[in-house]
Amino acid sequence: MKANRREWLAGVAALAVCAVPFKGLAAIAPRIPLRAKPLPLTDVRLRPSDYATAVEVNIAYLLSLSPDRFLHNFRKYAGLEPKAPIYGGWESDTIAGHTLGHYITALVLGWQQTGNAECRRRADYIVDELALCQAQRKDGYIGALGRKTKDGQIVDGEQIFPEVMKGQIKSGGFDLNGSWSPLYTVHKYFAGLLDVHGAWGNAKALTVVTGLAGYFETVFAALNDAQMQELLGCEYGGLNDSYAELYARTGDARWLAVAERIYDKRVLDPLVAQEDKLSNFHANTQVPKLIGLARIHELTGKDDPGRAARFFFDRVTQHHSYVIGGNADREYFFEPDTVALHLTESTCEHCNSYNMLKLTRHLYGWQPDGALFDYYERAHLNHVMSAQNPANAGFTYMTPMMSGAPRGYSQPDEDAFWCCVGSGMESHAKHGDSIYWEGDDTLFVNLYIPSEAQWKAKGVGLTLDTEYPFKPDIKLTIDAVKQGAFSLALRIPGWANGRFGLSVNGAPVSVTPANGYAVVTRRWKKGDVVALSLPLDLRLESAPGAPDVVAVVRGPMVMAADLGPSEMDWTGVEPAMVGEDPLAAFAPIVSDRPRYRTQNIIRPANLAFVPFYSQYERRSAVYFKRFSESAWKTEEAAFLAEQARQKDLAARSIDIMHLGEMQPERDHALTSELSYPASYRGRNGRDARSGGYFEFNMKVKPGPLLLQATYWGGERKRSFDIMVDNVKLATQSLDNDKPGKFLDVDYPIPEALTKGKTSVKVRFVPHDRSSAGPVFGVRLFTAKPATAA
Known part of the structure; x- marks a missing residue:
């Protein structure tokens, strides 16, 4: 940690040296403390917001x-x-x-x-x-x-x-x-x-x-x-x-x-060694382990736990996270920089962000850096705030990034005590806990949330008034002060690119930000007012690893295309963004909240863009594949055909089983013997060894049905039976049938096996001295009329 401290001090010194006077006002050369702690939650009260x-x-x-x-x-x-x-x-x-x-x-x-x-x-x-x-x-x-x-x-x-x-x-x-x-x-x-x-x-x-x-x-x-x-x-x-x-x-x-x-060596040793081997690990199982290592580092000063916590945070936030700050697909980490391949209905488990914000607080306490709260603000505003429905106090488990997918909230009158209901109870009891931090003679303002605070160490009382992130202006008023000399550090988000306006009592102040903060040091008095203005322009952010897949962001706030109410089926195709200068086609709508209407930039039709988090009972599109006009003409037919195929399959699906994943297996009452989770090429599955099996429930309905199972096409030779309600449906042999790719196999189900039933038991049974699978998912869907015979 000594090297980090030297680098930190050198960075602050360099920024201070580069400060340039502005119109006769003395530039402020800030000193950023090396440690900080949040003001006690008991000393922060929220104002209406x-x-x-x-x-x-x-x-x-x-x-x-x-x-x-x-x-x-x-x-x-x-x-x-x-x-x-x-x-x-x-x-x-x-x-x-x-x-x-x-x-x-x-x-x-x-x-x-x-x-x-x-x-x-x-x-x-x-x-x-x-x-x-x-x-x-x-x-x-x-x-x-x-x-x-x-x-x-x-x-x-x-x-x-x-x-x-x-x-x-x-x-x-x-x-x-x-x-x-x-x-x-x-x-x-x-x-x-x-x-x-x-x-x-x-x-x-x-x-x-x-x-x-x-x-x-x-x-x-x-x-x-x-x-x-x-x-x-x-x-x-x-x-x-x-x-x-x-x-x-x-x-x-x-x-x-x-x-x-x-200390789980399998997960934590690679992180200590600065290796990202997170893919296919259950995400929320891992984050608390790193919070524990962060606390051990704080108590012992040992480098390894702290190094692992920092590396984990950097990898997750920079390479495994969606634009709203959440991470994981169906609860699991995927390969780095493959977000665009994981835009599903089961992304962003709330518990993950709840724990990532805890980890952020630890890291920030070691070395205050505005970039850490750039992440915190992003996840807090866009994910945590979207995970509670203020109309009924319900909580989400997942927050879907798939276009058109509705959010599913718990119902308070039902006994839905998921893990994310528990973490939701905590998250929405403490929205004031990270606004203000203190370090030496500096008060940091990290979140611009309307509030009142008491900094008892200095006898300071202050009020923060703002309509941010809807409007750019932020005002802090000193309501009381005993020890008047201290520094006030205001976070300047990285997305502002150094653009901001700052004044004290109406007089402009010139300051060169250090480590993400504009720092004003003076002898304060009661009634002093600090005004900060941040630019809230629209911009596009690419998904990590996919420059042609973009989201629209305004300041810290993710904007989403509104696709209609959740209770109505969404029948559209996934929207795409076409044009050389997309943002020029966004026209603001007069409203108390930021709203925009697009003109000739979204295909297949214009859409309104609104704050994502507030789409509690609405369907949204967040990510858009981006095309130039010429590329769209080439790709349109194939793009729309693929979207139609996926939509058709989804519309015909009756039930989907994601094997090897905790909640789907419990939802489908999976039972097994000599069966284990597996992970191949970024997908989770399950196999069964000789003498074992795995079995689970799937919903059915009248009419011709197909059962589809997904395998890895490059498997070594193996064979197994697939049973439906103890009747053999098929025998499947795998032997390097489709190297390098996943393989979907459809099995027609005789109507006699499902007649009069609402569900069936599907069982995979390996042959003697062989194994079943791994199976990377099972889907049960209706057959098309053309294939009904």
Whole structure:
């Protein structure tokens, strides 16, 4: 880290030397602190804006939920009578309890952000209940997670951990001895309890989390290194982060030792070595591991964890992310710079961005750099804000980048407690937590969100008024000040290209930005007003690795073509952008929000462009393949034919199974023996070995149907049967049939197999001493009339 500090200081010095006076005003040579921390959330209050609305809607949702329903399994498995029935959805599966951890943290954040006393009361109540459950169990363990038995019953999942201690570890990546990502769930309890303790010093919360930490310290101590790595092959969330934080709170070195042992070598060693091998890894499984490494770096000063965290951040944000700041397709990282190949209906899991913003905060605290908040702002505004529907407090799981795909929001009156519902509870309780940061005598303003703040270290109170990012003007007013001399650092986004206007009390100020900031140093007094204006011009941004695939951006805000309401089927073809100077064809529409109408630039028809995040119940197009007029004439027929083919296939599809991916496999009730996830050429799949199988449900409807399976065409020789409701549909042999390409094979389904049914079971069974697949997806769709016979 010493070299980085020298480079940082040299960069700041060079920028200061290059500062040039402007019309007689002295240029300011800023000094940027090397460390920073956010102002406490309790010292920031939001003023009216979409962000404040999101917090208000979210807290109302939090208070509509029942702590006792979340606590049902905790009490039941501790031998206590539950006080309320359990919630459904994921909370009635073996991952039960994960939502309670998020819920505790969201209550803490809600109290910090708004002062809502009921949020604090509920958090303390939950801690009391968990302490009671822990006392009843007597071994330090608390938990609601379950374990599914062979007959389909769910029982107390605690019984898997004595098995693990004996070296009995069976996992396919998200399951561990019959439980769904149990250490991931345990991490949520840890995090929630630590947050309650950190917010207002609830000592009982620290006692409970210390007991829980001791229980798992014993579990891990029973494993040799190879067994520990086998265990860590199953998703464990940010458990390393929690143990590191427990060390920070208590000073007990045993917790740091556990934190450092929770280290998945397969994923993390390449990142330490500065190698991007992220493709085909489940994205949100990895991000928390790097947050944990960042915390370990902060506590120990060791270079490797910090180096891995920085490298990971750079690779994800620069080479694996979409224009809205989200990442991953169907939850998985893909090959670097292939975003344009992954514009699907299942992009941008919210949990990924929730965790990437956490990681950004760590990196920023080490070395304040405006570029980090350029990313933070992009993801916060365009992804996080799009992931909550303010009309009903619902949350998205994925935010689709495929043109015409609707967003799917959870319904608060349903038991949809996905992981992204939990992270959504947290994200929308804390929109003030990264606006202001302090470092030495500098106050950084990183997000231009209407708010009031108290910088208690300097006795400063200030108000930020703005309609940014809709309008360019930002005003900061000093409402109170005790120690008047300090620096105010205003982030100048990279997309502004150095263009901005700055004044103090109406007088222009000339400043050369340093590390992404315009810094004004003076002796401030009450009533001083700083005005900043940022250019909000339209521009095109290419998808990484695909210069001919572009999105439209205005300042930090992604603009989307409006394709109509979600409740109406979208029957158009994917729009393209044609012309030599596309932006010249965007004409503004008079509105309180930025809106544009295109003229003769979008094919097949003109469209209105609006802020992407606000398309809650509308269909959008974000990315556009770009053509010159001459190229379009050549490509139009083929382009439209391919779009029509894909649309026809989508329209005829009844059900799609993405094998090797966590949520689709659970949604389709996959069961298997001797079967494992696989990844080839950027696609995930599943195989089965001799003596095993994999089977899953698929929807059907009356009439002639086809089942399509996708294979890698270059497979070595293998053969297997495909069964539908235990009747053999086909025998498939693979033997290097289509080298270098994926292979789609269609199998007609006899109508007798589906007559009178709404679903069937599809099973892949390898022949003796062979294997089935890997299969990279199964689609069930209606046959065209011409092929019905």
